[in-house]
Amino acid sequence: MPEAPDVETAWSWLLERKPGTRGATHDSLLIVVEAAHAEPCLRSLYPFPTHGTLHFLRSAPPWADLNYDDLPFIVCGGPPYRVYSSGYVGLLGKTETPAEAAALVVSHLPPG
Known part of the structure; x- marks a missing residue:
């Protein structure tokens, strides 16, 4: 399964439930995504x-940086x-x- 190439496309595919x-x-994922x-x-x-789970990554793939998945989820x-x-x-x-x-995830994001 290929990953979306950028942030905007990733959100769009999830919200549209693109096959x-x-x-x-997963219905339980969609309400969290929204x-x-x-x-x-x-x-x-x-x-x-x-x-x-729904993770929030700092960038789209490919993930070369070791800190791409260091945020709350x-x-x-x-x-x-x-x-x-x-x-x-x-x-x-x-x-x-x-x-x-x-909102809880947002409140625990690092500055910037």
């Missing part, structure tokens, strides 16, 4: 669904929706809605 897109058939897309800070990051399938720091190092919080989870 062949990673996670496109909530995350509503946040301008997250919309500027590359959305990467994997294993029931959302575990889909709630409520509650869990937000973890990169690598499941720490639980940042649990929320009742995808919008609250997206």
Whole structure:
């Protein structure tokens, strides 16, 4: 399954549930994607669904930089929706809605 070539296309494919897109058939992912897309800070990051989660990557593939996946992410399938720091190092919080989870991710993004 090829990855989207850029941030805008990745969001578009997820929102449109384009066949062949990673996670496109999972209803629990779509509501999290919609909530995350509503946040301008997250919309500027590359959305990467994997294993029931939605990660936010600093860039589109190919990923040469080791720090491309160092941001908080959302575990889909709630409520509650869990937000973890990169690598499941720490639980940042649990929320009742995808919008609250997206806001929690934004509040834990590094400056800039």
